[in-house]
Amino acid sequence: MILEFLNMGGYGLYIWLSYAFAALSLISLYYVSVKKLNSIKNIEHLYRSEKVKEVSASAQVSKF
Amino acid sequence: MFGIFKPRTFFNLANTSIFWLKIVLVFALIVGLILALVLSPIDYLQKDTVRIMYVHVPSSWISLFIFLIIGTSSFISLIFKLRVFSVYAKSLAPIGLVFSLISVVTGSLWGYPTWGTFWSWDGRLTSMFVLVLTYILYVSLWSFIKNYNSAEKITNIVGIVGLINIPIIKFSVEWWNTLHQPASITLTAAPTIHSSMLAPLLIMFFSFCILSLIIFLIRYKYEIINFRVNKK
Numbered sequence: 257m258i259l260e261f262l263n264m265g266g267y268g269l270y271i272w273l274s275y276a277f278a279a280l281s282l283i284s285l286y287y288v289s290v291k292k293l294n295s296i297k298n299i300e301h302l303y304r305s306e307k308v309k310e311v312s313a314s315a316q317v318s319k320f
Numbered sequence: 321m322f323g324i325f326k327p328r329t330f331f332n333l334a335n336t337s338i339f340w341l342k343i344v345l346v347f348a349l350i351v352g353l354i355l356a357l358v359l360s361p362i363d364y365l366q367k368d369t370v371r372i373m374y375v376h377v378p379s380s381w382i383s384l385f386i387f388l389i390i391g392t393s394s395f396i397s398l399i400f401k402l403r404v405f406s407v408y409a410k411s412l413a414p415i416g417l418v419f420s421l422i423s424v425v426t427g428s429l430w431g432y433p434t435w436g437t438f439w440s441w442d443g444r445l446t447s448m449f450v451l452v453l454t455y456i457l458y459v460s461l462w463s464f465i466k467n468y469n470s471a472e473k474i475t476n477i478v479g480i481v482g483l484i485n486i487p488i489i490k491f492s493v494e495w496w497n498t499l500h501q502p503a504s505i506t507l508t509a510a511p512t513i514h515s516s517m518l519a520p521l522l523i524m525f526f527s528f529c530i531l532s533l534i535i536f537l538i539r540y541k542y543e544i545i546n547f548r549v550n551k552k
Contacts, residue, residue, distance in 0.1 A: 261358075264368040264371070265362065265367050265368040266367075266368075267367060267368045267369045267433055268368075270369060270372065270429045270430065270432065270433055271357075271368060271369065271371050271372055273429055274372045274375055274376070274425070274426040274429045274430065275357075275375060277422065277425050277426065277429075278375045278379065278422045278426060281418050281421060281422055282418065282422075282531060285414060285415065285418045285535060286531075286534070286535055286538075289414075289535050289538045289539050289542070290538060292539075292542050293538050293539075293541055293542040293545075296542055296545045296546050296549065297545065
């Protein structure tokens with residue numbers, strides 16, 4: 257029964273290739289997008305922490 | 321007038337809605353795939369190959385619709401100098417590119433068992449191929465031009481010029497003799513396909529729309545943060 261389902265009346269190769277191509281393309285696009293966002297979030301975090309350091313350093317300087 | 325398109329509004333929307341959109345996507349995809357691959361009937365002429373339609377047609381619709389948004393956003397960005405619209409277009413372009421590629425590849429895989437050939441340079445297939453090339457050009461220009469203002473201007477022009485191809489794709493099956501069948505679903509007339517096939521088609525379309533929205537929101541967040549970081 258499973259083989260019959262996979263065979264899809266003799267057209268299984270074309271049908272499964274279509275679905276596999278769509279799934280792989282969309283999963284790759286999602287993965288790349290999330291990866292890009294996470295990488296830039298880290299950079300933004302670094303920038304923020306540097307900004308905080310700058311602010312706290314300038315605050316200390318102004319104390320003196 | 322364009323207040324609702326403010327970056328902050330979309331940024332907040334992205335933060336709050338992605339989780340719920342993912343839940344909706346999982347449910348819609350499960351239902352859509354079960355209907356498309358198991359429960360929908362076979363076509364009397366095309367047999368089981370009709371199941372490729374549930375991926376091919378929604379992908380084609382979305383790739384056309386996204387380019388329509390890109391073209392419109394490019395026009396607004398160029399005329400009204402509203403940068404946020406070019407950010408929308410830039411975030412959407414890779415999604416449109418992937419869906420147009422899916423449309424061409426699955427169409428080709430559907431064509432071989434039904435037409436006896438993977439490809440034919442007829443009106444519909446050629447105009448769809450031009451859309452893929454336009455997407456590739458649009459995405460490449462953003463990647464290769466380092467100056468943001470220049471990239472924005474040139475891609476806006478590509479987006480507007482590319483709009484010409486959209487009606488050509490839509491009406492190619494009416495204007496020329498093609499292997500491709502005419503549209504079964506239009507906005508102006510009742511669909512000519514049976515409800516047992518229409519239901520999985522619409523559910524798969526809905527799933528792809530949700531997935532596109534999720535990826536768009538992620539890419540939009542990336543573009544906004546990237547812009548902010550580069551500005552510093």
